[in-house]
Structures are given as structure tokens and as C-alpha cells.
Amino acid sequence: MTNDKQLHTFRLGTRRSPLAMAQAEEARDRLAQAHGIDPAHIEIVPVTASGDRIQDRALAEIGGKALWTKELDAWLEAGEIDFAVHSAKDVETQRPELFTIGAILPREDVRDVLIGADSIAALPQGAIVGTSAPRRAAQLLHARPDCTVITFRGNVATRLAKLAAGEANATFLAAAGLKRLGESGTGHPLAAEDWLPAPAQAAIMLECRAGDERTRDFLAAVDHSPSRAQVLAERALLAGLGGSCHSPIAVLTQTEGDELVMRAAIYSPDGAEHVTGVARFAADDKRGPAALAADLLSRAVPAITVHFAGA
Numbered sequence: 001m002t003n004d005k006q007l008h009t010f011r012l013g014t015r016r017s018p019l020a021m022a023q024a025e026e027a028r029d030r031l032a033q034a035h036g037i038d039p040a041h042i043e044i045v046p047v048t049a050s051g052d053r054i055q056d057r058a059l060a061e062i063g064g065k066a067l068w069t070k071e072l073d074a075w076l077e078a079g080e081i082d083f084a085v086h087s088a089k090d091v092e093t094q095r096p097e098l099f100t101i102g103a104i105l106p107r108e109d110v111r112d113v114l115i116g117a118d119s120i121a122a123l124p125q126g127a128i129v130g131t132s133a134p135r136r137a138a139q140l141l142h143a144r145p146d147c148t149v150i151t152f153r154g155n156v157a158t159r160l161a162k163l164a165a166g167e168a169n170a171t172f173l174a175a176a177g178l179k180r181l182g183e184s185g186t187g188h189p190l191a192a193e194d195w196l197p198a199p200a201q202a203a204i205m206l207e208c209r210a211g212d213e214r215t216r217d218f219l220a221a222v223d224h225s226p227s228r229a230q231v232l233a234e235r236a237l238l239a240g241l242g243g244s245c246h247s248p249i250a251v252l253t254q255t256e257g258d259e260l261v262m263r264a265a266i267y268s269p270d271g272a273e274h275v276t277g278v279a280r281f282a283a284d285d286k287r288g289p290a291a292l293a294a295d296l297l298s299r300a301v302p303a304i305t306v307h308f309a310g311a
């Protein structure tokens, strides 16, 4: 621990939602512990993101990119913050060259949780299910074409309140988000092998300016290399498919020694069509995910590929 580090107070940028704040605190506490410093040396700076301001429409409908990152990016570029804490799943694959991923924290439970029924099979005939994620909608309609999907947006508490108010029979949330909010008892986790999560789900990403050596060194102490390998591979799959967080893409990556085993599925928005694939490759092999993406696209019908640009 250098004197310099003792004196410098790092500024951590985050969104303001309760989940984002919980993730910011986790990042701060892991950094403080790794460096043996007082957490007060890391100042949490909350920023309001456009995605948080717009609550009444599905994000896919708005269609805008960078709904979660735009404001934090501006603060990071301007030097108002030293690093930003993101849900990796919400970060676009194309990032400004100015930034670099300083750390990926140890990944949480990657599963989705179903709230309102014990399982997908147990949903009542014709159930109304609230979600704004195209992936969850397509997965549900694939398994249960009798269900109706309605748009559910807002933070975790808002969605749970909509469910409690009877706006839908059930909804989905990420187990990781619920755990980080201290609500791990809520709902029924769906087995990840049957119900593949979103690319980079359950991972927290710390980004800083690529030229800022001091912050890069500071963040490197909390980087978790297996989680980083999984997240980078899933982001590479997403990039290879030409997809975004608005595309119905599901993926589970498991670490087996020095290798990654990646299972992925892409869907038509109505869930009627889908293609699945599995690949195994070295953890640092960037071509592995790209090859799986190309393989999936080569086998997909137009109802699927119309939503993917390819690499």
C-alpha cells in the first residue's frame, strides 16, 4: 500500500437504483478490503441514467443504445469519476476506446427467478407474464405459447409491486439482483441449463479510463479471472451475433479447468423458432464464441436472423 493510495480518494460512479447502489457498495467494500484501506477512500458518486428516467415503456421499444451507460460514460470521460460500476449485462459490446474493463467481480448466481408460480410448467393456462426482456419473453413463449407477455419495467421493487397489484400472474427477475438486495428468498430459481440466462448476467463490471494507470492498478486487485473469462466470452458471442440486450439471446458459460463450455440459444421474438448450440474452447480463445455465433446464425431461419446483424 503506497502513500499515494492512502491520500487519493477514488471516485466511484454508479446509477442510483437500489440495486446499482448495492453493487457500488459491494465494489467499494471489496476494493477497500483488497487494499487494506478504509472504505471512506472510495467515494460513491450516484448519477441518474436515462434508462432510470424512462419507466413507462419497454427499453427495446425506445430502441436507444447506452441507456444505462451514457451518463456514467460522460462523467468518466470528463474525469468526474475514476471508475464506473455497471451490471455487465447492461453494458453494450461496443465501448469507447477510451475505456477499459478494470475488473469483473466474482459472478453471483446466474439464474433467473420466476415469481408468482413454482415453475414454468406450473403457470396457469393462458397466464399473463410481465417482463420487458425479449429473451425472457421468447423463452417463455417457446415453452408456453399459451401465455401472454406484457411489458413490465422499472426497478426490482416496482416490478414486485406490479405483480402484487395483480397486473400479471408472474414475472422474472435475476437471482443475482434479488440476492444483492437481500431478497434471496423471493421466487423460484429456474435451472440455468434449461433456462439459459442473459449474456453477462450476474456480473459486476468496473470500467476506468484506459490511460489511468493508477485506477487500473487499483481495480486489478478485485478482478476475478474466471468471471472475467466468462463475461468476455459471452460479450464476444453477443458481438458475433450482432445482438444487444434487446435481442433474444440466452447463454450459459461454465468454467472447466482452463476451458469454457458455452451453451447458447437464439430465438425469434415470439419464441416459435429457436436454435441452440454448445461449444468448448480455451478460456482465452476469442474465436471460440465467434465461431459459435456464426454456427447459430448459419442454422437460424429468417424469423430469427432478422434481429441479428452478425459480425
Ligand SMILES: NCc1[nH]cc(CCC(=O)O)c1CC(=O)O
Residues within 6 Å of the ligand: 087, 088, 089, 090, 172, 173, 174, 176, 177, 200, 201, 202, 203, 204
Ligand atoms: N436489465 C436490468 C438488470 N440489469 C441487471 C439486473 C440484475 C443483476 C444482474 O443480472 O447482474 C437487472 C434486473 C433483472 O434482470 O432482473
